[in-house]
C-alpha cells in the first residue's frame with residue numbers, strides 16, 4: 408500500500424461520521440414519529456433496540472462506531488461492491504459476466520452523489536450512447552485534445568488496465584463501491600495499475616486517440632453488473648453533476664421503465680444463456696412492496712411477510728447493513 412493510499416484512507420475517516428450522523432437522525436425521527444402514533448406493543452418491542460438518540464451514545468462509543476465505519480469503507484474500496492458482483496473480478500472482460508447468466512436485482516439504488524467529471528478541460532459531447540446502425544455504442548464520447556487529464560469519476564479500484572487495438576485502445580475499467588463500473592477508452596497514457604485504489608477526481612490517464620477512434624476523445628462508459636447504462640441518463644456533463652443523487656436501477660426483465668434500447672441490448676446479450684429467466688412477466692408473481700415506516704427492521708418485515716432477511720436483501724440488492732430511509736419501498740415477494 409502506498410503512502411498516498413494510507414493518507415487518503417485516513418482522510419475518509421470523517422466520512423463515516425456523516426453516515427453515522429445520518430443514521431442517528433433517522434433513528435431520532437423514528438422515536439418522535441413513533442410517539443405521535445398509537446404504537447402497537449408487539450411492534451414496538453420488536454424495534455426497541457433500533458431506537459437510539461444521539462444523546463444516548465457516549466463519545467467513546469461514537470469514536471468506535473466511526474472507526475468501524477471507516478474500516479468498512481476501506482474494505483468496500485478493497486472489494487468494491489463485492490457481494491453485488493458475487494466476487495467476479497477478472498482482468499479481461501469489460502463485462503465480467505460475459506459468458507454467464509446474470510441475476511439482476513429487482514431494483515438497486517446507485518448512489519451517484521460523489522460523481523466527479525472525468526475531464527477537467529473543455530470538452531463537448533460528440534457521440535451519445537445508443538445504436539449506431541448494427542453496432543451498439545455503449546458509452547458517451549467527449550471530445551478533448553490528446554494529453555488532457557482524465558480523472559476517476561468515483562472512488563474505486565482499478566479492475567482492468569489494457570490495450571485493444573480494434574476497440575478501446577488504451578483503456579481502464581474501475582469498479583466503485585456504489586455498484587457502478589466506469590470505462591475510459593482511447594487513452595494516450597495510463598497512469599494507474601490494476602488493483603490500485605483511486606479516489607474520485609484522481610488523475611488516472613491522459614486522453615488520446617488510440618484504438619478504434621478517428622479523433623481525440625474520451626469514450627466514457629457506465630456499467631452496472633456488466634450492462635452498459637447511458638451515462639447521460641445518470642450525469643449532466645455540461646454542469647458536471649449527477650441528475651439525481653441516487654439513480655434507481657430497475658431489472659431489465661420485462662420492466663416497462665427501462666427504455667427500448669436498453670431492453671434490446673439486454674435481450675441480445677443475455678437471452679441465449681438466460682431463456683428461463685425470460686418468461687413473460689404475466690407469469691411472474693405480482694410484486695408486493697412494503698413502504699418503510701419509522702422503526703421498521705428487516706427482521707420485522709421478514710416475519711410480517713413470511714420471508715427471510717436474506718431473501719429480502721437479494722430481492723432488493725441490499726445488505727443487512729444498508730441504511731434504509733423511511734418511505735423507501737422494498738419488494739417483499741418473488
Ligand SMILES: [Zn+2]
Nearest residue numbers: 546547548626
Ligand atoms: Zn465512444
